[in-house]
Amino acid sequence: MDSDSDRFKTLLKENLSFPNLYIHKFIGPNSAEFRAATLEFEKKFTGLNRTGEKQSSTGVHVSFTYEYNALSADDMIKLSEETHKIPGILYIL
DSSP: OOHHHHHHHHHHHHHOOSSEEEEEEEEEESSHHHHHHHHHHHHTOTTEEEEEEEEOTTSSEEEEEEEEEESSHHHHHHHHHHHHTSTTOOEEO
16 A cells, blocks of 8 residues: 555545445546446445435536445545546546
8 A cells, every 4th residue: 555545544444433334435527337337336235225326417527426435444445446437537626
């Protein structure tokens, strides 16, 4: 684990209690490929529940919102790492 990951993990542990209901949102292109990759992402996490989906006003982008029952800081870090791997991801909130 690099120093940035260590610092992030320390901050999570210092500022949150676990288990933690974490709201996770990301945005990407409104395409079949992005949607398929999102479904594969969802399968990787027990306790991840999609609570929202919204298209941009132009229909070009789509956002997905989740509630995630993270049992540890490591769970939250893994969620972040896997989100970054989704092809086409534009923003993670």
